[in-house]
Amino acid sequence: MAPSQAGYAPNLDKFLKSLKGQTLEASTESLIYLLKRKQVTGDECANATARMLLQVVAKSKWHDVDQLLARVQSTGSRLARAAPHEPVIGNIVRRVLGLIRDEATEDRNADEMSESVEDIQALSVPASPPPPRPHPGLIRTQTAGGSVVVSKSMFNLLSVADTADLPTTTSTPMSQAQPASVSTLRSEVIDGIEEIMDEISQADDQIATFADIQISPGDYVLVYQPTRTVEKFLVKAASKRRFTVFIAGIEPPHNGAAEAPYSALRKKLNAAGVHTICLASNGLMAYIPRINKVVINAKAVYQNGGLLVDSGSSIAALAAHAFSKPVIVLGGVFKFCPEDPSDQVKSGEQGSASSSVTYAEGAGVDALEVENTVTDYVPPELVDIYVTNLGPQTRHHLASILADHYKPEEMVLTMQLGDA
Template sequence: MAPSQASHTPSLATWTKSLRDQSLEASIESLIFLLKRRQVTGDECAGAIAQLLRQVVAKSKWHDVDQLLYRVQTAGARLARAAPHEPVIGNIPRPEPASSPTTSPSPARTLTSGLQVSKSMFNLLSVADPSESPVTGASTPISQAQQPFSVHALRSEVMDGIEEILDEINQADDQIASFAEIQIHPGDYVLAYQPSKTVERFLVKAASKRRFTVILASLNPPAPGEEEQPYAALRKKLNAAGVSTINLASNGLMAYIPRVNKVIFGAKAVYQNGGLLVDSGACIAAQAAHEYLKPVIALCGVYKFCPEDPSDEVSRGELGNPSSYVSYADGPELDSFEVENTTTDYIPPDLVDVYLTNLGPQTRHHLGGIYADHYKIEDIGFSLQVGE
């Protein structure tokens, strides 16, 4: 169901402002609408999902942990199906081990952490109800008058936990940028492929401490007649800090790779095997860097770590509209061949040297510890198991 025609033009900003006044179902449908139209993509997805799940906890009717888990799970599944090309959506409602010391809890993990029991969510379902002791799980008599207070306390604690998630998501880019001085050295030539907001913040932070050169590689060169070069705002910030910039179309990558010291790009997702989901063309840059023994650094918040291996569809890349490369006005000439425009690439783990997260730099061999801190094996499919 699309938003009412009488409402303002749908956008993430207007959706966020409407959360308090809209019904829960209207908020879910509106976000699904934005996800399907790809008006909410990339890094925006994680924050939007966390805000929506906060509304699920606050507005939905539930009387015990089982019911709340089901509400979170159902909403997460609906949103994940609305945008299967955004794997980060499924990460937010998935539960985490209650004993994880390195990260804020997911909404699902928040349901268990208040009980002070180091168990996964599904294991906890058999003991987590208001009539049981929060420490031992032993049955304790409780009156009907006491039960609403228990639900209210749990609701408040889960809401506080979701606020922690939002803080972690909002702070991730700044935390990643804090490692820029370690990764970039004076005089470096850094190739940044289609820099995301995370990469931009990282480069600007480095520019406040270092003098180096940034090669901004873009998949598409500026169209004929366009005055503004790609990433003009980023170039202006870097130039103002004394950092030189070079604009480069992706077809010129091989000419510059021997000169660069490292290749940096933002990852849309990090899979369990260490492979990356990235913007189309980034795999070519990673392959070229690998051939010339240049380090490849992927920037990504820990909330983008997906506890599953990439599917065949991910490995092949997502297909987009090819009309920017061929004109359908050419008519008959197009009948003799097919044109595929991939909008995402998959980079295998052997092409990545450093995963720079908000927890610091990681190598592929240390990713297992991050996944162990964030997910239980039996909970991996949590957000995708419930139907509409």
């Protein structure tokens, strides 16, 4: 039997390992290839984009902030055009552009403040040494007959100026502590991108910490094709709660697969005392009246509160809304897009139909036109709460989250990233 080639298929891990040995342009082309072939999808796109932009900052030649912004924006636009249905790519590009502007502004402010401090120091240096200060309680004035000691009354305090009481500045100029240069800015931006990468990697664990608040003992929870984010959320809740999970969207194993879908998740939940029930997609509506809440994962959260989700999740959200069941959405803040969904997003992304039908099933397949939608759009009125790595949020708080993470200059980046 010929060895399986699956282990040689390019993926995110192999791409990250190849970054050190490739040129910047070769790394960019490699990631574009993976994005076009959908070998890097979902949260992996955010991580890969951040890594790629870090390489742009570290390896590319630039001499000022404008050149750096242009290089980051150019590379980010190429990545976004390679995967137009992955909004997180544009989100990370915007975050990095805002980071560069912030760091450049801090350096500029540091330069201006250091110049002001130097000017103040120059003005405050006396032309000649100050005379010796008299006793704190006495003021010596000069008269025709000589010096006379006068008591320091309130009137004298207001009328007599003592130049020795003026404060002197002895602090070190900020320009010495924080020099503004290309190397310094490069280092600061790299540190900022690494913080964004840490945020992406820790988002699922931070979201899971709020699981016991959202899930109560005895709940019946419905999940549709749970992702890693949802799995961690359920496992964390199972450590403190006893409830029942309905896993919808389960399809029978293909080609004699050894394990049923989501067997690892079911084993973890069963070991914690949580019962799991598998449902086929067409049996979802029959169980909705018994469900207490629906938990779905968001690929992206748009400015209006709408969601980009995996195909089928919108059916679960619509059914829950019809029966007044709360819908809980999980997603890190790096998935929040400062734009409204386009008509293309609302209509859904079309994928290959080979997962549903094959030409081996007969000649009748040639007469069929099969559409396989791989993404859905969930309107904001179907969502009750958004659980992020910053905590649970409502639709009314989305604007403040976007304002905290994106600068106004990057809000108009939509057309540049979206045009093919």
